[in-house]
Amino acid sequence: MIDSALEALRIVLDPSRILFTCLGIGLGIVVGLLPGLGGTVGMSLLLPFIFGMDPFIGMALLIGMVAVVHTGDTFPSVLLGIPGSSGSQATIMDGFPLAKKGEASRAMGAALFCSMIGGIIGGVVLYLAIPFAAPLITSFNSPVLFMLTMLGLSMAGLLAGDSPAKGALSGLIGLMIGSIGSAPAITEYRYTFDFLYLSNGLSLPVVALAIFAFPILITMLTHKGSVAEASQLKGGVLKGVGDALKNKLLVFRSAVLGSLIGFIPGLGGSVVDWLAYGAGKKTVKNSKFGEGDIRGVIAPESANNAKEGGALIPTLLFGIPGSGTTAILLGGLILMGLEAGPRMLTTELPLTLSIVWTLVIANIIGAILCMTLVKPIAKLSLIPGEKLVPFLTILLLIGAYQSNFAWGDIIAFIVIGLLGYIMTVLDWPRPPLLIGFVLAISAERYYWISIERYGWEWLSNPIVITIGALIVILLTGGSIMKKISSNLQNQEV
Amino acid sequence: MPVKKMYALTYLLVFTLVLAGCQPISMVISNGNSKNDEEGFNNDLLTMVVPYNSGGGTDVFARFIANPLSGHIENQPGIQIENVPGGGSITGTNEYVNSYEKDGTNLVATSASTHIPYLLNQSSVQYSFDELTPLVGAPTGGVVYGSADLDIESGYELDQVKEKLYYAGMSPTGLDLTTLISFEVLDIDSKAVLGYEGRGPARVAFEQGESNIDFQTTTAYKQNIEPKVKDGKAIPLYSLGQIDETGEVVRDPQFPELPTIKEVYKDIHGAEPEGQAWETYKHFLNATYTLQKIIWVHKSAPESAKEKLKKAANRLVEDEDFKKESSSILENYDIYTQDDLEKRIENLEENTNQKTIEWVYQFLLDEHGVDGRKL
Numbered sequence: 001m002i003d004s005a006l007e008a009l010r011i012v013l014d015p016s017r018i019l020f021t022c023l024g025i026g027l028g029i030v031v032g033l034l035p036g037l038g039g040t041v042g043m044s045l046l047l048p049f050i051f052g053m054d055p056f057i058g059m060a061l062l063i064g065m066v067a068v069v070h071t072g073d074t075f076p077s078v079l080l081g082i083p084g085s086s087g088s089q090a091t092i093m094d095g096f097p098l099a100k101k102g103e104a105s106r107a108m109g110a111a112l113f114c115s116m117i118g119g120i121i122g123g124v125v126l127y128l129a130i131p132f133a134a135p136l137i138t139s140f141n142s143p144v145l146f147m148l149t150m151l152g153l154s155m156a157g158l159l160a161g162d163s164p165a166k167g168a169l170s171g172l173i174g175l176m177i178g179s180i181g182s183a184p185a186i187t188e189y190r191y192t193f194d195f196l197y198l199s200n201g202l203s204l205p206v207v208a209l210a211i212f213a214f215p216i217l218i219t220m221l222t223h224k225g226s227v228a229e230a231s232q233l234k235g236g237v238l239k240g241v242g243d244a245l246k247n248k249l250l251v252f253r254s255a256v257l258g259s260l261i262g263f264i265p266g267l268g269g270s271v272v273d274w275l276a277y278g279a280g281k282k283t284v285k286n287s288k289f290g291e292g293d294i295r296g297v298i299a300p301e302s303a304n305n306a307k308e309g310g311a312l313i314p315t316l317l318f319g320i321p322g323s324g325t326t327a328i329l330l331g332g333l334i335l336m337g338l339e340a341g342p343r344m345l346t347t348e349l350p351l352t353l354s355i356v357w358t359l360v361i362a363n364i365i366g367a368i369l370c371m372t373l374v375k376p377i378a379k380l381s382l383i384p385g386e387k388l389v390p391f392l393t394i395l396l397l398i399g400a401y402q403s404n405f406a407w408g409d410i411i412a413f414i415v416i417g418l419l420g421y422i423m424t425v426l427d428w429p430r431p432p433l434l435i436g437f438v439l440a441i442s443a444e445r446y447y448w449i450s451i452e453r454y455g456w457e458w459l460s461n462p463i464v465i466t467i468g469a470l471i472v473i474l475l476t477g478g479s480i481m482k483k484i485s486s487n488l489q490n491q492e493v
Numbered sequence: 494m495p496v497k498k499m500y501a502l503t504y505l506l507v508f509t510l511v512l513a514g515c516q517p518i519s520m521v522i523s524n525g526n527s528k529n530d531e532e533g534f535n536n537d538l539l540t541m542v543v544p545y546n547s548g549g550g551t552d553v554f555a556r557f558i559a560n561p562l563s564g565h566i567e568n569q570p571g572i573q574i575e576n577v578p579g580g581g582s583i584t585g586t587n588e589y590v591n592s593y594e595k596d597g598t599n600l601v602a603t604s605a606s607t608h609i610p611y612l613l614n615q616s617s618v619q620y621s622f623d624e625l626t627p628l629v630g631a632p633t634g635g636v637v638y639g640s641a642d643l644d645i646e647s648g649y650e651l652d653q654v655k656e657k658l659y660y661a662g663m664s665p666t667g668l669d670l671t672t673l674i675s676f677e678v679l680d681i682d683s684k685a686v687l688g689y690e691g692r693g694p695a696r697v698a699f700e701q702g703e704s705n706i707d708f709q710t711t712t713a714y715k716q717n718i719e720p721k722v723k724d725g726k727a728i729p730l731y732s733l734g735q736i737d738e739t740g741e742v743v744r745d746p747q748f749p750e751l752p753t754i755k756e757v758y759k760d761i762h763g764a765e766p767e768g769q770a771w772e773t774y775k776h777f778l779n780a781t782y783t784l785q786k787i788i789w790v791h792k793s794a795p796e797s798a799k800e801k802l803k804k805a806a807n808r809l810v811e812d813e814d815f816k817k818e819s820s821s822i823l824e825n826y827d828i829y830t831q832d833d834l835e836k837r838i839e840n841l842e843e844n845t846n847q848k849t850i851e852w853v854y855q856f857l858l859d860e861h862g863v864d865g866r867k868l
Contacts, residue, residue, distance in 0.1 A: 196579070200579055318696070319717075327549075334553045335556065335557070404578055404579045449703075453659060
């Protein structure tokens with residue numbers, strides 16, 4: 001396979017293809033950079049052009065774009081506290097406080113470097129997974145997938161902050177919002193109030209933007225003044241890169257986690273940044289996550305780029321899209337005269353390998369390009385908030401509107417935005433809501449299928465029991481550890 | 494300062510309301526302009542509404558047809574694709590019949606999942622095949638296959654299956670409906686586990702052993718299942734078949750060696766299938782497979798415009814280059830000539846009767862607990 005990998009590299013490095021990769025990278029960075037627009041928009045923009053293209057060139061364009069969206073989307077997350085795309089919300093938690101301290105460049109440096117490493121690791125995972133992808137994917141049956149969604153939901157508990165009760169409630173609200181629309185198995189509509197708009201449920205970009213960006217707009221208007229409270233920007237890009245290097249293990253861990261979650265079909269790769277953030281928070285020492293800890297930027301950024309590599313495995317081999325972006329990629333393949341399926345590993349192997357290479361190369365070019373942009377763009381954090389708001393409002397409304405091109409998108413954006421604002425005022429954690437929203441349908445789907453197919457028998461499946469035990473440890477582990485350590489401290493005293 | 498926060502909120506609300514306010518105004522204007530004159534058609538630009546997200550099967554079909562079709566229309570106007578997703582394609586199709594100008598410059602592409610809600614008389618559907626003239630239509634096929642564990646050689650032995658049958662599907666009111674009715678016709682006792690995200694995940698469920706009887710449409714079957722048939726892991730049971738001009742079920746041209754459901758029935762039961770279940774099956778097979786993808790124009794569009802479009806559609810059928818290029822997207826099926834297509838739609842409309850709908854409602858209620866009247 002190494003021979004064919006080198007052959008694929010030669011194909012990818014062909015000047016005409018590199019040109020298209022760069023075009024894709026350019027577009028990817030722009031849609032990532034603009035708050036509210038993400039990979040799905042980039043894909044829809046490119047789709048009309050790839051019709052009838054040589055698959056290698058078409059793929060260079062599409063994958064070049066996908067690879068860097070989560071590199072570019074770091075800018076608004078760190079500088080403005082607004083998610084650049086629905087995959088970079090967790091970066092806000094610590095990136096934004098760092099920007100407030102005037103350390104935007106440092107956060108950006110760390111984030112971009114981690115995005116690059118994460119993207120490369122994602123590419124490598126894709127490459128390594130090729131030989132065992134098929135047996136691996138078929139080993140996730142519905143009960144296991146259901147337990148994995150439960151594991152994801154219990155991660156919400158880690159992000160709850162000080163009050164677990166508020167976190168649980170927030171997660172439940174998310175589950176409820178997620179259940180709007182048609183039920184997965186029977187044609188039954190819930191909370192739709194006879195609006196056709198609601199029959200397909202709310203879309204992720206609308207909810208994610210509303211819940212995180214809308215409250216920020218209001219705070220920007222009320223607080224006056226710029227994002228950075230320190231008037232001078234300190235700490236350069238290189239300092240951030242240094243931070244990332246110091247936390248090599250965290251970068252690696254998060255990236256592997258990211259590509260694994262992307263790889264599991266149907267789990268909703270869109271919360272991978274939160275899961276990595278939660279896992280990072282639990283596993284590092286002396287965590288000051290949430291107050292501007294650079295490691296809180298490193299964990300999600302390593303994971304969200306790595307996810308794309310993992311998500312391509314089920315997409316290319318089984319035609320099962322792991323995210324909205326890969327769903328459109330499937331259509332793109334057909335337009336170029338290809339079909340996702342086992343043939344991607346046999347007759348079309350060179351193309352699959354060229355995708356791996358494009359991922360790696362695009363991540364490197366994208367990160368370097370963004371690093372040169374950090375200095376000018378970081379000055380955004382010095383601009384008074386009220387001057388940015390009109391610009392951002394329009395961008396965010398466009399971002400919300402593009403999910404269905406319906407007025408319902410904007411109404412939903414405002415209503416959920418108000419909910420988000422109320423939650424910030426009351427100091428309720430919002431990440432659990434988002435995780436609940438994303439996992440609601442999957443959880444219901446796989447629970448329903450498990451019961452329908454296996455009755456209660458599935459509870460005795462050893463993998464189900466293992467994941468169940470893991471969830472219990474995750475939920476109780478924290479408080480038990482706290483008790484033990486406080487007991488120890490008491491004894492010492 | 495709470496007061497200032499209130500100001501900010503009001504500002505945002507007003508801004509959005511103003512934006513929202515623009516919508517009805519623009520709609521009023523576009524309706525006001527709809528003089529059904531001929532001029533509109535000499536435009537350089539036609540619009541094709543696709544009620545699905547970009548990248549989906551119907552979107553790909555529409556984008557593929559757009560260019561060759563425009564090449565056969567006088568003046569060769571460009572055809573621009575407009576995605577109006579949502580509501581399982583009902584939103585976009587409703588919008589097409591309600592608010593797009595009926596001057597022959599606007600087309601719409603529909604698919605089986607647009608046709609089923611119409612056949613089921615869902616309350617949210619505002620479109621009707623009566624108000625539309627079909628231009629281009631293409632079929633797809635379906636093959637039902639089983640796992641090697643069932644211990645049978647072909648569909649003819651379906652009555653000897655001892656294992657419990659599990660079928661993995663998406664929803665009882667989607668494309669699965671035709672397959673589920675085919676089980677009913679053949680009296681196959683299978684447990685339908687619904688709720689999977691798509692045909693892809695359902696196929697994975699088959700590979701895991703979560704299901705042991707499944708169906709795939711033509712390309713997916715050829716790509717993913719035929720290799721398994723060669724390895725002896727899957728057995729083709731029967732093809733759903735195609736409906737011919739006379740309304741009878743015939744073998745699928747893509748699977749000439751596979752018996753249709755009709756032949757399997759005859760072999761097992763010793764008689765031709767008949768009765769309401771069979772009539773309903775044929776009706777749904779026609780609307781969801783034989784006429785799976787259709788491009789339409791408003792029926793009330795000016796005759797001259799419609800004539801031009803019809804002519805273009807007929808010329809497209811004869812276009813050899815198109816035939817060659819389209820083989821992968823159309824799964825090697827031929828598109829119908831416009832006259833043929835129009836006749837087929839007329840037949841479909843004639844066959845739609847209360848009895849069929851009542852039968853499906855009863856079937857959905859008894860087998861899947863879905864009340865069709867409330868959809």
